[in-house]
Amino acid sequence: MQLDDYQCHDASGLSALIRRGEVSREEVMAAACTLIEAANPSLAAVVRTRFDKAREELARVPAEAPFAGVPLLTKDLLMAIEGEPMACGSAALRDWRATEDSTLVSRLRQMGFAILGQTATPELGLMGITEPRAFAHPRNPWDPSRSPGGSSGGAAAAVAAGLVPLAMAGDGGGSIRIPASYCGLFGFKPSRGRVPLGPMYAEVWEGAVVEHAVTRSVRDSAALLDHINGMDSGAPLPLGHEDGFLDAIRRAPARLRIAVSLGEPLGRSLGTELDPQARLAVEDTARRLAALGHHVEWCDPPVDGEALADSYLTLYLGHLAADLAWIAAETGVAVSRLDIEPATRAVGRLGRQLKARDYVLGKRHWNRVARDMGAFHQRFDMLLMPVAAGTAPRLGELYPSPARERLMSLLALPGLPRLALELGMLKRLARDALRHTPYTQLANLTGQPAMSLPLHVTPGGLPIGVQVLGAMGDDRRLLQLAAQLEAEAGWGERLPRPWPPGADEQTPAAG
Structure with a gap:
């Protein structure tokens, strides 16, 4: 052939x-x-x-x-x-x-x-x-x-x-x-x-x-x-x-x-x-x-785009923390010693600091949006939108820069992940990840x-x-x-x- x-x-x-x-x-x-x-x-x-x-x-x-x-x-x-x-x-x-x-x-x-x-x-x-x-x-x-x-x-x-x-x-x-x-x-x-x-x-x-x-x-x-x-x-x-x-x-x-x-x-x-x-x-x-x-x-x-992004990233952080714990159990390597990328490690540390209350509130927001979209589809059968903001990015353009990775490495310091969440790190992550x-x-x-x-x-x-x-x-x-x-x-x-x-x-x- x-x-x-x-x-x-x-x-x-x-x-x-x-x-x-x-x-x-x-x-x-x-x-x-x-x-x-x-x-x-x-x-x-x-x-x-x-x-x-x-x-x-x-x-x-x-x-x-x-x-x-x-x-x-x-x-x-x-x-x-x-x-x-x-x-x-x-x-x-x-x-x-x-x-x-x-x-x-x-x-x-x-x-x-x-x-x-x-x-x-x-x-x-x-x-x-x-x-x-x-x-x-x-x-x-x-x-x-x-x-x-x-x-x-x-x-x-x-x-x-x-x-x-x-x-x-x-x-x-x-x-x-x-x-x-x-x-x-x-x-x-x-x-x-x-x-x-x-x-x-x-x-x-x-x-x-x-x-x-x-x-x-x-x-x-x-x-x-x-x-x-x-x-x-x-x-x-x-x-x-x-x-x-x-x-x-x-x-x-x-x-x-x-x-x-x-x-x-x-x-x-x-x-x-x-x-x-x-x-x-x-x-x-x-x-x-x-x-x-x-x-x-x-x-x-x-939809409220800001609330949508926040709730999505909240559950994203929580699941990554759980995934890293699963990998540690499967491989016998402690989470702190896993061979993972700096950005993955940093996001996992943030996820470990999430309160159960915030996680549940994030999921409840998903359900509220689903109800709102259900009502929207009573009026419209379908919704046409962009997929992305533009064409394919150049290789390396959207990967975290070395400077950003060094900043993320600071999350290893005791108490800093919780402080980062309290100071709005989730908003910054949403902007970087989803813009x-x-x-x-x-x-x-x-x-x-x-x-x-x-x-x-x-x-x-x-x-x-x-x-x-x-x-x-x-x-x-x-x-x-x-x-x-x-x-x-x-x-x-x-x-x-x-x-x-x-x-x-x-x-x-x-x-």
């Missing part, structure tokens, strides 16, 4: 070729392995490969599996593979190995996917960029000097570069939608609890985290969701398996009432400055929607489904996604709208492939 032939198909297209016998699953895997080996030294999207194990597993995949032989990458975070490393982007977990498959990985195996490796993530998935100290930093295929975003940055880089047609991703504050926006991909965050996190976890970040994928096409995202959704044993929410996501996108949605916002209430307190191109992306999408017959009306969501991407956390706090649509490319050749949120549980209709816009815009032709240059001239050997 020629590499350019491989790269011009999404996962559904490759699956169809294999089922019709036009190409073998071994040839498809060989193409993917060749591309990963050629591209990854410069792209740095994949932290480890498992080609031989994938080949062994492929031989046992039944022909009737819906995606038999289609290559896929999982994320080096939460998506455990039995007996294999899962470092979560951290040197502290470099040697940790999972004792069983995660539910999601088990379901991917049942679908017939060939899991070829794991993709890069920032340490513990904490940043909207992917620049971990323990691993190489993935590059954005649209501009190698820029970040693919985070925390699913390695996944987005791999798909945008055409190494695999889709890659698994997770979203706790925008970590599917932000990389999708920066890399010109479709990124869908399902409703809370739709995709199970078991058996290692029940909820992550109080239910803010949902796993799914970054894809080139809406149909791949919908088909994947058809198979991986539904509670597993012991799940905290009684969401049974549902069918019909792929079938739904074959029909255009009925006329929708869509609110349009530039997200000003969310970014105001953080000092966010919306790039003119990001504004243009929203405005152009609003015009597209109106031309498709939908009712479009400018209206901001009913460039203040628009995505809302859906994580409320549990709503949300997506990034690759509808805009700047004159300088960089993609900017636009975000659409639906009411809680309205995943099908959100995917229907995505498919309608995909058919109207034809975004699949804009990927920056091949990567690396000249890769399409190679022909891999099968096997």
Whole structure:
């Protein structure tokens, strides 16, 4: 199979070729392995490969599996593979190995996917960029000097570069939608609890985290969701398996009432400055929607952005402190001696100082916002907003500076973490962490489904996604709208492939 032939198909297209016998699953895997080996030294999207194990597993995949032989990458975070490393982007977990498959990985195996490796993530998935100290930093295929975003940055880089047609991703504050926006991909965050996190976890970040994928096409995202959704044993929410996501996108949605916002209430307190191109992306999408017959009306969501950021960061701090305690227990290394990044250590120290009262009040605010957004969706079916304030940042631009890291190191002094919280350190953290991407956390706090649509490319050749949120549980209709816009815009032709240059001239050997 020629590499350019491989790269011009999404996962559904490759699956169809294999089922019709036009190409073998071994040839498809060989193409993917060749591309990963050629591209990854410069792209740095994949932290480890498992080609031989994938080949062994492929031989046992039944022909009737819906995606038999289609290559896929999982994320080096939460998506455990039995007996294999899962470092979560951290040197502290470099040697940790999972004792069983995660539910999601088990379901991917049942679908017939060939899991070829794991993709890069920032340490513990904490940043909207992917620049971990323990691993190489993935590059954005649209501009190698820029970040693919985070925390699913390695996944987005791999798909945008055409190494695999889709890659698994997770979203706790925008970590599917932000990389999708920066890399010109479709990124869908399902409703809370739709995709199970078991058996290692029940909820992550109080239910803010949902796993799914970054894809080139809406149909791949919908088909994947058809198979991986539904509670597993012991799940905290009684969401049974549902069918019909792929079938739904074959029909255009009925006329929708869509609110349009530039997200000003969310970014105001953080000092966010919306790039003119990001504004243009929203405005152009609003015009597209109106031309498709939908009712479009400018209206901001009913949220207090400052309170939203505070409550999000409050629980973020608390969970990081708990995560570091778990790592210490798993590795037998004291928290104070863990091999973690200065920013991670500093935030963990702040988290240990949180009062239970403040933590609970933070979660109660999430619930209040969810109620407010529920009322908002009685008036509007969907909300159109930016994903990020602009295009992908340059590598290193958003990582804490050496001066900031030295300042954070002072939190090791007795009594200083509590004093820092009392003096408003949480506000400063919110400003630093969320200023460039203040628009995505809302859906994580409320549990709503949300997506990034690759509808805009700047004159300088960089993609900017636009975000659409639906009411809680309205995943099908959100995917229907995505498919309608995909058919109207034809975004699949804009990927920056091949990567690396000249890769399409190679022909891999099968096997």
